[in-house]
Amino acid sequence: MKMKVKTQVIGMEPYKPGKPMEEVKQELGLSDVHKLASNENPYGPSPAVAEAAAEAVRSPEIYPDGYAAEIRSAVARHLDVNPSQLIFGAGSDEVILMLCRALLTPETNTVMASPTFSQYKHNAVVEGAEIREVPLKNGYHDLPAMLEQVDADTRIIWVCNPNNPTGTYTSKEEFETFLKQVPSDVLVVSDEAYIEYVTAPDYPDTLSLMNEYPNLMVLRTFSKAYGLASLRIGYGAGSTELVQALDPIRPPFNTTTMAQKAAAAALNDQEYVESCRKENRKALDEFIAFCHSHGLSYLPSQTNFLLIDTGIPGDKMFDSLLKKGFIVRSGESLGFPESIRVTAGTKEQNQLFLQALEESLNENNTLSEK
Numbered sequence: 001m002k003m004k005v006k007t008q009v010i011g012m013e014p015y016k017p018g019k020p021m022e023e024v025k026q027e028l029g030l031s032d033v034h035k036l037a038s039n040e041n042p043y044g045p046s047p048a049v050a051e052a053a054a055e056a057v058r059s060p061e062i063y064p065d066g067y068a069a070e071i072r073s074a075v076a077r078h079l080d081v082n083p084s085q086l087i088f089g090a091g092s093d094e095v096i097l098m099l100c101r102a103l104l105t106p107e108t109n110t111v112m113a114s115p116t117f118s119q120y121k122h123n124a125v126v127e128g129a130e131i132r133e134v135p136l137k138n139g140y141h142d143l144p145a146m147l148e149q150v151d152a153d154t155r156i157i158w159v160c161n162p163n164n165p166t167g168t169y170t171s172k173e174e175f176e177t178f179l180k181q182v183p184s185d186v187l188v189v190s191d192e193a194y195i196e197y198v199t200a201p202d203y204p205d206t207l208s209l210m211n212e213y214p215n216l217m218v219l220r221t222f223s224k225a226y227g228l229a230s231l232r233i234g235y236g237a238g239s240t241e242l243v244q245a246l247d248p249i250r251p252p253f254n255t256t257t258m259a260q261k262a263a264a265a266a267l268n269d270q271e272y273v274e275s276c277r278k279e280n281r282k283a284l285d286e287f288i289a290f291c292h293s294h295g296l297s298y299l300p301s302q303t304n305f306l307l308i309d310t311g312i313p314g315d316k317m318f319d320s321l322l323k324k325g326f327i328v329r330s331g332e333s334l335g336f337p338e339s340i341r342v343t344a345g346t347k348e349q350n351q352l353f354l355q356a357l358e359e360s361l362n363e364n365n366t367l368s369e370k
Contacts, residue, residue: 024322028322036328037341042349043346046269048265052265065260068260071260071261078267079237086236087243089250093119106129108129110124110129114135114136117158120158134146140166141168156188157189159178159191167194167301172204173202182215193220194304197225197280197304214239220235220236231263232256287350296310310339321356324356326356329342
């Protein structure tokens, strides 16, 4: 390549989403394929979203509201924060990008767990920053060890809570103890993409901590429990000062009219979100019961997915399940070589998946014995 792109970008891999269902159908000649790989809400969004989206479609020639006033006001009321404390992005992924662009340089470093959500590292690499990864401890964030990595050049600490790909969470006591010890000029990002699925009573109330800790930013998204993954809208909540510093980096009109209106409608239907949370918990309980009955280990999850250690190479189990019409995530690319990560589906999908998983376990165990 003759173009002089950033050295650190050369050789970088783009984000790799799960296999599309139609592609799998064509490749394997399957009529039914179930995608349980991308942590999407199997029930979709609230019924109220369709009407809101239809309204937005009527005027596609008009630029969206760059300030996102309608959804900004709705989120501010929902979280009980000032509208000036919010910044919106094309998914919370874009807010991560903005944070890295604003705070990181080749002279700085950023601290994160390993493994965790890949976009923290990805965007830090683009900015040329030093990445300090701290291994998970028994599947959980090791906050004391992360704190030890902080120095005068640290700009951002990422806490994915609950963590992707493990589903584990950092408790209120752990997080607040950690926050008290972080230097006031180091940003702590609590990425709460799965918070609507959390049922743990000791999960941190991060929003109540923002006034005391202006170096705290909370990330949330409408892609998971709200069922708006394809519309790409999420947000960050933090101090007004931080949001004002980030806003010039935000691309103009970065969230669409359809996304803004759909998100406002989805947010307003908390009864629907609660029903999704309950169904999700039932699904995870079914997965856990299967693990217990088959002697499989797993990590406790506060999300809509479960990381299951099958004792068989993750890629092998991925291929086996794929042939049966189920797309999951292999743990080999996630830092757990003998695991698969599976998203909770509908009741019918889960029953079919567990049948396929049992067949795959039997087939692979039989092969290994020969």
